Amino acid sequence: MTRAGLLPATAPPPAPTPPSPDRFYRDGTGATAIMSVAHFPDEVLTFLQMECLAAFKTALEGPCDAVVELGCFDGRALEVARAAQLRYCGIDISCGAVAALRERIADEGLGAHATALVGNAQETLRWSHRIPGEQPLFVLPFNLLGNLPDPRRALTGLRALGGTVLISVFNEDPRTTAVRRAYYTQCVSELAEPAPGRYGGTLFRGAQGFRSESFSAPALHRLLTECGLQIRSETTNRLGRCVTAHRA
Numbered sequence: 001m002t003r004a005g006l007l008p009a010t011a012p013p014p015a016p017t018p019p020s021p022d023r024f025y026r027d028g029t030g031a032t033a034i035m036s037v038a039h040f041p042d043e044v045l046t047f048l049q050m051e052c053l054a055a056f057k058t059a060l061e062g063p064c065d066a067v068v069e070l071g072c073f074d075g076r077a078l079e080v081a082r083a084a085q086l087r088y089c090g091i092d093i094s095c096g097a098v099a100a101l102r103e104r105i106a107d108e109g110l111g112a113h114a115t116a117l118v119g120n121a122q123e124t125l126r127w128s129h130r131i132p133g134e135q136p137l138f139v140l141p142f143n144l145l146g147n148l149p150d151p152r153r154a155l156t157g158l159r160a161l162g163g164t165v166l167i168s169v170f171n172e173d174p175r176t177t178a179v180r181r182a183y184y185t186q187c188v189s190e191l192a193e194p195a196p197g198r199y200g201g202t203l204f205r206g207a208q209g210f211r212s213e214s215f216s217a218p219a220l221h222r223l224l225t226e227c228g229l230q231i232r233s234e235t236t237n238r239l240g241r242c243v244t245a246h247r248a
C-alpha cells in the first residue's frame with residue numbers, strides 16, 4: 001500500500017497561509033506609489049511641513065542625540081537630522097526604499113553620520129541594537145502609525161527603548177477623509193469605501209493588504225497613555241497632529 005493510500009479519503013486540505021498585512025509596502029511597488037509627491041493632494045504638503053518643523057523643534061529641545069525615522073522611505077527626516085547636527089538612521093520595511101536612501105546617503109557624503117536599515121516598526125527588538133545614540137528621537141512620519149496592524153506593539157516597543165517619540169497622524173475630520181480618499185485613489189487599487197477605524201478615525205483598505213486609519217485626538221492620547229507614554233507637546237493643523245511623547 002502506498003503512503004497516499006494510508007490517508008483517510010476525507011483528509012481536509014491544508015489551511016491557507018493568512019496573507020501578510022505588510023505586503024502592500026514590503027513586496028510590491030506600494031511604498032513608491034504612496035510616497036510619490038505626484039500622488040499627494042496639495043493640502044498634504046502643509047501637513048508634511050508641519051511635521052518636519054515639529055521634528056526639528058523637538059530635536060533641538062532635546063534631550064536627543066540621534067534621529068531614527070521609522071517608515072522613512074526617502075529619508076525626509078534626514079534633513080531634520082542634518083539641520084540639527086544629529087546622527088540619523090532611517091528604517092523601512094521596503095528594501096527598495098532603503099536601497100535608494102543608502103544611495104542618497106552615499107551621494108551626499110553622509111556615510112559617517114547616517115544609515116538606513118530594512119526593518120519593521122513593530123519589531124523593535126530586531127533592529128534596536130543597530131540604531132545610533134543613547135537618547136534617540138523616534139519619528140513616525142506621515143500617518144505611519146495608522147498603517148500598522150498593531151500600533152500598540154510598536155509604541156510599547158519604542159517606550160522600552162527610551163528616548164522621545166514624535167508621531168504624526170491624520171485626524172478624523174471629514175475634510176481630511178476626503179483629502180485622503182483623493183490621495184489613496186491615486187495609488188491604491190481596489191480601494192474600499194472608508195469605514196470606522198479602531199481609534200476614532202476612518203479606515204481605508206485596498207489591494208495587497210493596504211490599510212490606513214486616522215485618529216481622533218482623545219483616542220490617540222488614550223493609546224499613548226495606555227502604552228506608557230506621556231505627551232510633552234502637540235502641534236495641529238487642518239489635516240492632523242504631531243504629538244511628542246516620552247516614557248511616563
Ligand SMILES: C[S@@+](CC[C@H](N)C(=O)[O-])C[C@H]1O[C@@H](n2cnc3c(N)ncnc32)[C@H](O)[C@@H]1O
Pocket residue numbers: 022025026031034035070071072073091092093094097119120121122141142143144146147148211212213
Ligand atoms: C510613512 S507611511 C505613509 C502612509 C500614508 N501617508 C498614509 O496616509 O497611510 C509609508 C512608508 O512607511 C513604510 N512602512 C509601512 N509599514 C511599515 C512598517 N511596519 N515598518 C517600517 N516601515 C513601514 C512604507 O514602506 C513606506 O515607505
